[in-house]
Amino acid sequence: MTVKKGGPGTGSYLLLINLEETKKVNVGALGCYKFEPGLYFYVGSGMNNLDKRVERHISDDKKKHWHIDYFLEEAEVVAVVKFRTEEDMECELNGLVSEICEETPVEGFGSSDCSCKSHFHRFR
Numbered sequence: 001m002t003v004k005k006g007g008p009g010t011g012s013y014l015l016l017i018n019l020e021e022t023k024k025v026n027v028g029a030l031g032c033y034k035f036e037p038g039l040y041f042y043v044g045s046g047m048n049n050l051d052k053r054v055e056r057h058i059s060d061d062k063k064k065h066w067h068i069d070y071f072l073e074e075a076e077v078v079a080v081v082k083f084r085t086e087e088d089m090e091c092e093l094n095g096l097v098s099e100i101c102e103e104t105p106v107e108g109f110g111s112s113d114c115s116c117k118s119h120f121h122r123f124r
């Protein structure tokens with residue numbers, strides 16, 4: 001994997017999210033799912049708006065637009081990792097994360113625009 005140095009606001013990110021207790025969440029168009037407590041990983045990218053995008057995820061004050069927005073109403077972001085790359089590495093990063101996590105609770109979560117099964121994983 002070649003990682004080129006990107007501009008300050010361009011690249012991909014990984015959110016580590018903690019869910020304290022079992023919750024049913026209505027994930028927008030995907031429908032309602034039951035989520036077990038634990039650590040979840042979400043992979044996204046912000047090409048030219050990386051910092052703003054991550055800031056938005058952490059903020060409580062927003063209109064729900066992405067699948068992750070619904071989940072974050074119930075759970076807490078505990079860590080953010082930013083990968084500042086010129087090229088969009090979102091799906092490559094997601095592939096690595098999915099191998100580590102081994103559990104994909106909702107198909108299509110965060111991956112409406114690509115061929116990944118999901119950009120949202122639960123760590124086992």
Ligand SMILES: [Zn+2]
Nearest residue numbers: 091114115116
């Ligand atoms: Zn993808």
